[in-house]
Amino acid sequence: MTIAKSSSPLEPAIEALGFDPAIHHKLLAGIESGLLRDLHVVLAARSGDVFLKYYAEGLDEEWGRPLGNVAFDAETLHDLRSVTKSVVSVLYGIALDKGLVPPPDARLLAQFPEYPDLAADTARAGITIGQALTMTLGMEWDENRPYTDPQNSEIAMENAPDRYRFILDRPIVAEPGSRWIYSGGSVALVGAIIARATGQSLPDFARDVLFAPLGIERFHWSAGNDGVASAASGLRLTAPDLLEIGQLLLRRGLWNGRRIVSEDWIEASFAPATSTPDGLGYGRLWFIGDAPAPAFSTPKPWHGGFGNGGQRLWLMPEADIAAVIYSGKYNAWDAWVTPTRIWREIILANFLRA
Structure with a gap:
């Protein structure tokens, strides 16, 4: 196992950032005890300064394709899985700021004129882009299957002869806007709108307007058999680069004095638009909750991108903390346990002074 951790000369710097200087030792104790499992990477920063860093070795995959045993470091690309969705939210905001895509209240089916039969269906004609961004389309979708x-609806979409008809033709099971139904299909539609409106593939647009400005x-x-990049789960980034995207959002969309995405879009994305069955809020492709830390007298809001296998991008704006967790527990029902414990019991529990 390869571990990157602070040595004692760094501990005063960690303390100056408001954290218990023993935070690394606590992380390692959790790993060695077996309470924190299947970790690949932990990387966390406050106000841009890294205070927690861990790289390990373990079995990994690329969008389901086995990669064998991988020694992870700061240069290793890793699946984000559904954290990709939160990055796509940022990309839609950038495209909207540039006047390239319709606003969230625009009719969804108007963006897919090749399906006039679906647009004529009164039950779905009024569905908006915003409802795709908040996963409240009201359409049947099942990603609870492995x-x-x-x-599994995402896999069936990838195998369908026409992925967009497959999504838009799902049976209506709830009034659009009334209920959250987890759906990679809704994000595939958002990705298609970006690509059609910008005239670029989703990866090319991301490279030009987000990755290159951040130095990524x-x-x-990853793309399906039809060559379409998966907006729902296909992105692979290094941990430091995903952390930079998190820090861009904590900086309200500014990077080295340059506006990358509007503050209005970030605020709207982080505002709860609906709730999930497990009690979290959900904005525009971001999960929303709150959690305590000793530095605060009351729990503070956090925002998260969540991905299969334990992939996480956690943000707590009031603490100016961003954290990336990569894990290899793909398709496991309890993959959420380790990243949640690291966020709440290692990072936030050891944040002592704001």
């Missing part, structure tokens, strides 16, 4: 199951030079975006 992603190895061809009846290496990434990979």
